[in-house]
Amino acid sequence: MSSISSTKATPSSSATASSQSGLLKQPRAVWAVGFACIIAxxxxxxxxxxxxxxxxxxxxxQSEVTLLFTSYNAVMAVAMLVTGAISSRLGIKGTLLSGIVIIALFAALGGSSNGIWTLxxxxxxxGLGNALFVATALSAIVMxxxxxxxxxxxxxxxxxGLGISVGPLLGGELGSISWRGPFFGVAVLMVVAFISLSIMMPKSTAPKSARPKTSILDPFRALKHRSLVVFGVAACLYNFGFFTLMAYAPFVMDLNERGLGYVFLGWGVFLAITSVFMAPVLQRRFGTVKSMCWMLFLFGLVLxxxxxxxxxxxxxxxxVIVAGGLLGNNNTLITTGVMNAAPVERSTASAAYSFLRFIGGAIAPYTAGKLADHFNHQVPFIVGAGFVILSVLFxxxxxxxxxxxxxxEAGH
Structure with a gap:
């Protein structure tokens, strides 16, 4: 199979399945994709x-350097629209491996570059490779x-969360040697991911002719559902604040590469812990929408x-560290919401939502740099906070x- 069916299980069948399968009782293929996600x-x-x-x-x-996030997210946003069409033809494993190869190639080339615009x-x-991998990985794990x-x-x-938390620590250590180190480090890690996924994840047993082909227009059709548009626009707005923090906070902390690595290690650890342990509790006690609003409101206050x-x-x-916890909760809550938002294939829903989400991630970093150039270091964070609060209101x-x-979700 190359996509996720939107068919919902009945409460009785799902309850039985849930009782038989806990969080850690997963097929080998799920752990293979999860391990590759950590490295990616x-x-x-x-x-x-x-x-x-x-x-x-x-x-x-600083504004030129923030374009490293802008180009990455802009390409990801557009590429998300075609990930479904590609994965329905290459299959899940083929698409994941293709994404990994592209990431490894461009990371290695980035480490070899000598100019900011080339980089x-x-x-x-x-970003293209990451789009192929991320969208397909989520669909694969859910399926x-x-x-x-x-x-x-x-x-x-x-x-x-594990990948994001360990990454800055390794990046800080490699970056203390040379700024090129982390780029080559990513390329090596992607080779490890490629090998592990090739070995651990089985090929689809369904013949290519039996795979339902996804149209490039499907994500646009999915946006006819108001629920997906609400989640997507909200994510676009709050990602403005998220990528302002990611792209601009390193410039105002006055720390070396190793110091920044430890700060973002704390950010990632807090993100991982809350996404796994706290978000489900909030969802059960207060509901997805109310919990999202509170997490985003608090994130706005932090900015x-x-x-x-x-x-x-x-x-x-x-x-920065506290924001990791708030974002960890929100990421799990909003992803769960998107997967259950509309009666379309979940891979298509994810593509449509991600297209809108990464638009905010593309605009925010460069805007933050330009705001700082024209005004001062405070304005980017204040503007980011305004966009996050706007997402709550929306x-x-x-x-x-x-x-x-x-x-x-209760029906599952």
């Missing part, structure tokens, strides 16, 4: 601690898991604090279109 998401954290070093070594401005372009190629959608998403977010006390180093460091104004996601 180490790539994001590996690069973050070296942003100031890149600016210094390549004689680039920006290569990061766009990296192959025996524990239901919610637990499958927890596993996916746990893999992301506002960063904007007010930008020159106070310990405030920025603490805020969700609350449209909650009637997405309140059903908790009822859908």
């Amino acid at each position: 998401f180490m790539g994001l954290g590996l690069v973050d601690p070296i942003l100031p070093a890149i600016a210094h070594k390549l004689n680039a401005s 920006i372009g290569l990061r766009g190629g990296w 192959m898991s025996k524990s239901g959608t919610a637990k499958a998403i927890i596993l996916y977010e746990a893999a992301i 506002l604090a960063m904007g007010i006390w930008t020159s106070t180093q310990w405030v920025i460091i603490a805020a 969700i609350w104004m449209n909650k009637k279109h997405i309140n059903h996601v908790d009822q859908v």
Whole structure:
């Protein structure tokens, strides 16, 4: 199979399956994809601690360096629209391996580059590979898991959290040697991921002729569902704040590569812990939508604090780490919501949602750099906080279109 069916299980059958399969009782293929996810998401954290070093070594401005995130996210946003069409033809394993190869290639080329604009372009190629891998990995884990959608998403977010938390530590250590180190480190890790996935994940037994072909227009058709649009626009708005923190916070912490690595290690660890252990509790007790709104509201306040006390180093460091916990909760909550938002194939829903989400991630980093150039270091965080609060208001104004996601999950 190359995509996830939107057919919902009946409560009785799902309850039986859930009782028989716990969170850790997963098929071998799920663990193979999860392991590859850990390595793939180490790539994001590996690069973050070296942003100031890149600016210094390549004689680039802060706004130019933030384009490393802009090109990455812009390509990811567009590529998300075609991931379904590609995976339905190559199959899940073929698409995952293709994404890994592309990431490894462009990471290695990035480590060999000598100019900021060449590096920006290569990061766009990296984003293409990541789009193929990320969208397909989520679909694969949800489809192959025996524990239901919610637990499958927890596993996916746990893999992301582990990768993001370990990545900055390794990136800081390699970056303290050379800014090129993390890029080559990603390439090596992708080779490891390729080998492990090739060995551990079985090929699809279904013949190619039996695979349902996904159209490139399917994500656009999926956006006819108001629920997906609400989640996507909200994610676009809050990603403005998220990538402002990711791309610009390293420039105001006044730390070396190793120091930045440890700060973002704390960020990633907190993200991993909350995404796995806290988010499900919040969802059960308060519901998906209400919990999302509170997490985003608190994240907005954290960004506002960063904007007010930008020159106070310990405030920025603490805020980054606390933000990891809030984002870990929100990532699990909103991903679960998207998977249950509309009566379309989950891979298609993920592609449509991710297209909207990464638009915010593409605009925010460069905007943050330009705001700092024209005003001061405080303005990017204050503007980011405004966008995050706006996402809360948008969700609350449209909650009637997405309140059903908790009822859908309860049916599983």
